[in-house]
Amino acid sequence: MIVVTAAGGRTGLAVVAALRARGQAVRALVSSPRASASLTALGAEVVQTDLTDVDSLPARLAGAQAVHLIWPNFDAREQAGSVAVLAAARRAGVGRLVHHSVLHPQVRAMPHHAAKExxxxxxxxxxxxxxxxxxxxxxxxxxxxxxxxxxxxxxxxPWGLTRGQSLVDLRDVAEVAAVLLTEDGLDGGTFEVAGPEPLTAPAIAGLLAQRLDREVTAVDVVPDRPVPPVSDYAAHCRRLMFDWYREHGFTGTPWALEALLGRPARTLADHLAAQEVTR
Structure with missing residues (x-):
């Protein structure tokens, strides 16, 4: 059995789906019942859990062969909470832990990256x-x-028009997570998972134009207000994140993804082709 934390979010749902596609038993830890129906439909055992309740964590992780540690995005409690989950996994005798981090966590100008590092x-x-x-x-x-x-x-x-991003399809991320959670010979590895092409906003607009069969123009949304205070942690992190993207971009290589999955990474065009759009 594999435990997925924060399983009610978009990432958690995708990882649970990828694990169930491999026939793995999954215990999905959720903070609220909002996503319970979707997780139950996937065949997961759903357990409502407060990840900050340190005393309850070992029981939630008991019997797990592996844990996928996801922490809710832009949450100021991430460092302390994730370390508590790690300690609980050790006490519960979990055999493997996969930490869902972020590309370039060493960039401390982005506080949520620094927390993951x-x-x-x-x-x-x-x-x-x-x-x-x-x-x-x-x-x-x-x-x-x-x-x-x-x-x-x-x-x-919000990141300007000149810098690129190597956008990755969440389905690919989830399939890589399933590999890391279930396959041997990968302990101690750090795996960067990025899309196959660094795309500027105008390049993305071009792909959107093809998908939507209409002209699309990329518009630079330049911030006109100061950086929100740290007390508004999520807004603070988002603003500093986009400021960094505007200056430096956010790009990586698909090499690890493609090596682990044995196929090419999905392109943004592939991703857009799978989306339904209403006007």
Missing amino acids: RVEEAVVGGGVPWRVLRPCAYADNLDAGLSDVAATGRFSS
Whole structure:
């Protein structure tokens, strides 16, 4: 049995689906019953859990051969909470832990990246055999805006028009996670998982135009307000993240993804072809 934390989120649902496709028994830990129906439909055992309740964690992880440690995105409790899950995994005798990190966690200008790097350090010395998964930004992040792009012909970019991103399909990320959770010979490995092409906003607009069969223009959304305070952690992190992307981009290589899956990474065009769009 494999435990997936924060399983009710988009990433957790995808990882559970990939594991179930491999016939793996899954215990899905969720913070609320919101996604329970979807997880139950996948055949997972759903357990409502407060990941910050340290005393309850060992029981939630008992009997697991592996744990996929996902922490909710842009959460100020990530470092302390993830380290607590790691300690609980050690106490529960878990055989393998996969930490869902991020591409380039060493970039401390982005606080949520820095938190994941500190968790990686704890994982390396945590006493549980480990693997680290470092995904790039998801192609799926574009999906919610597709209908608006179809209606307006404008693709808004908060990271400017000149720097690229190696957007990765979440299905590929989840399939890599399933490999890391179930296959031998990968302990102690750190695996960067990125899409196959660094795409600027105008390049993305071009692909959207092909998918939507209409002209699409990339529009630079330049921030006009100060960086939100740390007390508004999620907004603070998002702003600093896009500021970094605007200056440096966010790119990586698909090499590890393709080596682990034995096939090419899905392109953004592949991803967009699978999406339904209403105008």
